[in-house]
Amino acid sequence: MPSRKSSQNVRSKKNNLPFGGYKRSLELATAGMVEILDIERLVRLIVYMIVKKVRLTHVGILLYNDAKKSYVLTSSKGKKGSVIPKEYIRMENDDVIIKFFAERTNYLINRSGAIRKEDLLKYLKKGTVNNSLRDCIGQLRAEMEDYDVDALVPGYFQTKNLLGILFLGKKSNGSRFQQEELDFFMALARTAVMAIRNAQLYKNIQKIFYGIIKAMSLSIEKFDPDFTRPHMDRMFDMAASMVVKLERRGVVFPDIPKELFISSIFLHDIGKQYTPKEILYKEGPLTQGEWAILKKHPVDGAEIFEQIDGLEEVAAIIRYHQEKFDGSGYPEGLKGYKIPLGARIATIVDSFDAMTHSRPYRKAPFSIEDAVAELIKNKNKQFDPDLVDVFVEVLAEKGMLKDGGGSSKVGHIFNKLLSPRTVA
Amino acid sequence: MPEKIKLLVVDDEELICNYVEQRFKKKGFDVLFALSGEEALVIFEKERPDIVILDIMMQGINGIETFKRIKKICPNPKVIIVSALDNNEQIEYLKTLGVSSYLTKPILLKDLDNLVVKFADEINSKI
Ligand SMILES: [Fe+2]
Ligand SMILES: [Fe+2]
Numbered sequence: 369m370p371s372r373k374s375s376q377n378v379r380s381k382k383n384n385l386p387f388g389g390y391k392r393s394l395e396l397a398t399a400g401m402v403e404i405l406d407i408e409r410l411v412r413l414i415v416y417m418i419v420k421k422v423r424l425t426h427v428g429i430l431l432y433n434d435a436k437k438s439y440v441l442t443s444s445k446g447k448k449g450s451v452i453p454k455e456y457i458r459m460e461n462d463d464v465i466i467k468f469f470a471e472r473t474n475y476l477i478n479r480s481g482a483i484r485k486e487d488l489l490k491y492l493k494k495g496t497v498n499n500s501l502r503d504c505i506g507q508l509r510a511e512m513e514d515y516d517v518d519a520l521v522p523g524y525f526q527t528k529n530l531l532g533i534l535f536l537g538k539k540s541n542g543s544r545f546q547q548e549e550l551d552f553f554m555a556l557a558r559t560a561v562m563a564i565r566n567a568q569l570y571k572n573i574q575k576i577f578y579g580i581i582k583a584m585s586l587s588i589e590k591f592d593p594d595f596t597r598p599h600m601d602r603m604f605d606m607a608a609s610m611v612v613k614l615e616r617r618g619v620v621f622p623d624i625p626k627e628l629f630i631s632s633i634f635l636h637d638i639g640k641q642y643t644p645k646e647i648l649y650k651e652g653p654l655t656q657g658e659w660a661i662l663k664k665h666p667v668d669g670a671e672i673f674e675q676i677d678g679l680e681e682v683a684a685i686i687r688y689h690q691e692k693f694d695g696s697g698y699p700e701g702l703k704g705y706k707i708p709l710g711a712r713i714a715t716i717v718d719s720f721d722a723m724t725h726s727r728p729y730r731k732a733p734f735s736i737e738d739a740v741a742e743l744i745k746n747k748n749k750q751f752d753p754d755l756v757d758v759f760v761e762v763l764a765e766k767g768m769l770k771d772g773g774g775s776s777k778v779g780h781i782f783n784k785l786l787s788p789r790t791v792a
Numbered sequence: 793m794p795e796k797i798k799l800l801v802v803d804d805e806e807l808i809c810n811y812v813e814q815r816f817k818k819k820g821f822d823v824l825f826a827l828s829g830e831e832a833l834v835i836f837e838k839e840r841p842d843i844v845i846l847d848i849m850m851q852g853i854n855g856i857e858t859f860k861r862i863k864k865i866c867p868n869p870k871v872i873i874v875s876a877l878d879n880n881e882q883i884e885y886l887k888t889l890g891v892s893s894y895l896t897k898p899i900l901l902k903d904l905d906n907l908v909v910k911f912a913d914e915i916n917s918k919i
Contacts, residue, residue, distance in 0.1 A: 449814040458898035
């Protein structure tokens with residue numbers, strides 16, 4: 369068989385220590401994987417690692433989906449026409465592939481636990497197979513043919529629950545899967561399962577956390593239904609867009625997931641529940657004493673979250689959302705990049721919204737254009753100048769600026785946006 | 793030997809078109825594909841496919857509009873809707889338009905196969 373021979377030549381040229389090569393790949397994979405908490409990114413990475421190691425016509429990851437109560441092809445890569453498009457197909461528990469792996473009859477086929485299509489034929493020829501298993505294996509073969517895969521690699525958690533299956537197409541060089549390759553894929557699958565489970569648990573915890581945040585924001589709605597809730601919704605939207613934009617430019621949000629970061633901006637005014645309604649709703653200017661009371665809201669809000677370990681950065685954003693870039697804000701008069709990034713974002717988004725929507729203590733709202741002019745005028749005074757530019761770009765992209773906002777282009781180095789970690 | 797049955801796949805995701813095309817070519821169908829509703833209508837007019845596999849959410853004219861216009865060309869088209877949307881209202885609405893076959897992404901491939909085979913049998917028995 370010429371194809372086999374030539375492929376082995378390629379192999380020995382490329383890698384004279386095949387097993388060592390796989391072991392090394394696996395170590396690298398293991399190191400990175402458990403760090404990733406985003407499931408989609410994780411499965412993309414696994415697919416990427418496979419195609420980098422072994423050239424295949426196509427590869428796919430079938431993953432159990434709780435909401436759909438079935439296995440969904442979550443990520444894939446490969447040759448046009450061969451690759452099964454991701455999110456296009458699902459498989460239910462009665463599917464022969466799923467059944468076969470879920471019931472773990474497969475150890476009969478290959479010692480690694482994976483299945484090679486060629487092994488199925490060999491197994492059938494043995495003659496010791498009973499009829500029902502023969503049927504099952506026949507169906508399995510037909511289905512592998514149908515999906516155009518040469519090997520299937522299962523991933524289990526807690527040794528018995530099938531979390532997913534790797535679909536491996538044909539090898540591009542036409543050779544068969546080696547035992548050591550199957551062993552590699554099984555080991556990779558074990559690591560992948562751990563990482564995916566980890567990410568799933570994390571996601572669940574996050575869900576609960578956002579549930580709590582949502583519940584807390586509902587309490588804000590209760591004490592100030594006229595402005596706080598819609599104000600926060602608008603702020604959340606703007607802040608989220610800014611964060612996405614900053615991330616695309618390489619700004620790293622330190623030690624805090626993006627969603628959590630945006631959520632803290634959402635909570636910035638939660639301390640206002642301690643501000644008396646007479647002050648919050650007062651028409652006309654506040655007295656000095658009333659201002660002093662209103663000014664307590666950042667600290668009051670921060671103190672709620674300072675109780676929770678791990679949410680120090682959230683508390684800091686709340687605490688410093690009224691600080692100004694030139695140091696003239698409250699409660700501490702922090703200056704410049706000492707103010708946490710989230711707080712610097714919050715103050716821009718908050719001020720803009722206050723200017724463009726009326727509040728009890730400031731009746732005359734600005735037009736969007738005037739408010740933008742005001743933000744620009746206050747660069748370096750109240751606001752971080754680079755963030756003002758980013759904000760204006762976001763407004764322009766949302767179509768909120770009449771002139772399209774083409775005038776503001778940002779070409780700064782964004783590293784300096786990173787604030788030193790703030791300890792409140 | 794009867795003529796090959798002609799299938800038209802409409803989806804704005806090219807990978808899906810390619811995959812479904814390959815899949816049904818292997819099963820002996822003649823397969824065409826279109827990446828938009830507009831393109832689908834041009835092809836439909838010219839090629840008169842026997843069966844259409846139609847996505848709903850597409851830029852430009854969407855699948856529902858495409859279906860309505862296909863019906864103007866051919867009153868009883870054999871159309872299989874494949875959509876990511878899984879809401880009863882839409883399914884009910886599509887039924888009033890005369891859609892009988894509806895699959896939700898992610899689909900079970902055997903559902904798609906069965907529907908295509910069912911339509912193909914209907915066509916063959918007429919000949
Ligand atoms: Fe505030
Ligand atoms: Fe505010």
